[in-house]
Amino acid sequence: MFLQIVVGVFVAAALGGWAMHRAAKSADRAEQDAKYRRRLFYRGAALYGFGLFVGISQVLSGNAPPATFAAIIPLLFVWSFLRAAKRVKVPPRIRLSDRPEL
Numbered sequence: 001m002f003l004q005i006v007v008g009v010f011v012a013a014a015l016g017g018w019a020m021h022r023a024a025k026s027a028d029r030a031e032q033d034a035k036y037r038r039r040l041f042y043r044g045a046a047l048y049g050f051g052l053f054v055g056i057s058q059v060l061s062g063n064a065p066p067a068t069f070a071a072i073i074p075l076l077f078v079w080s081f082l083r084a085a086k087r088v089k090v091p092p093r094i095r096l097s098d099r100p101e102l
Helices: 002-032 034-061 072-087
Strands: none
Touching: 002 034, 034 072
């Protein structure tokens, strides 16, 4: 029993450390790469948009009461993510054929 707890805590700590490492790597990449940052904003908007769609469909089908669903909150998140993605300035891509000769 004691060994199971120790192993479980070790596995949970390793998983949490790996997740934090990935999040930090993603944040560093988003800081450096504008295209990646814009993609993250679009993914966030899609995630909240999907949740909004599922919530509205549950209310319309009668599986959830209308009082428990506040559509304005996820809608504001979708709007803010899309607005932030629109404000990210992505530099134009330079093709090899457009580069000046050295």
